Amino acid sequence: MRFAAAVVLAGLCLPLPASAQTMNADDLKWVNQCIQDNRGEPGATPAIIRAYCLCMNEKMDSNETRSISQWEKANPAARQACDKQSGWR
Numbered sequence: 001m002r003f004a005a006a007v008v009l010a011g012l013c014l015p016l017p018a019s020a021q022t023m024n025a026d027d028l029k030w031v032n033q034c035i036q037d038n039r040g041e042p043g044a045t046p047a048i049i050r051a052y053c054l055c056m057n058e059k060m061d062s063n064e065t066r067s068i069s070q071w072e073k074a075n076p077a078a079r080q081a082c083d084k085q086s087g088w089r
Contacts, residue, residue, distance in 0.1 A: 022058075031057050034068035048088045055082035 034053035038044055044052075056068045059078045064071060072079045083089040 027057050030060075030068050037067075037069040044088060048086050051086035052082050052088050055085050 031050075031053045034056060035046075035049050038049045038052065041049070053068060056072055056078065059075070059082065060068065060071055066074075072082075
């Protein structure tokens with residue numbers, strides 16, 4: 001059952017064609033964690049969460065060591081921009 005959930009989450013995180021060239025394994029790990037952290041939030045469909053997490057990942061520096069969920073707390077302007085871009089909140 002957990003394997004099936006992991007496969008579904010991985011499928012939700014497939015990069016969009018525009019970001020496919022810049023997405024690497026580390027990015028995918030952080031985006032998957034962001035999706036997991038935000039699952040069940042009010043008004044958050046899987047597509048919105050995916051779009052939000054991809055947006056946040058794009059805004060972060062590639063040398064960032066914090067998770068997306070940690071980084072978003074210190075960067076409210078980026079969070080608000082990604083909320084708007086993803087259609088969330």
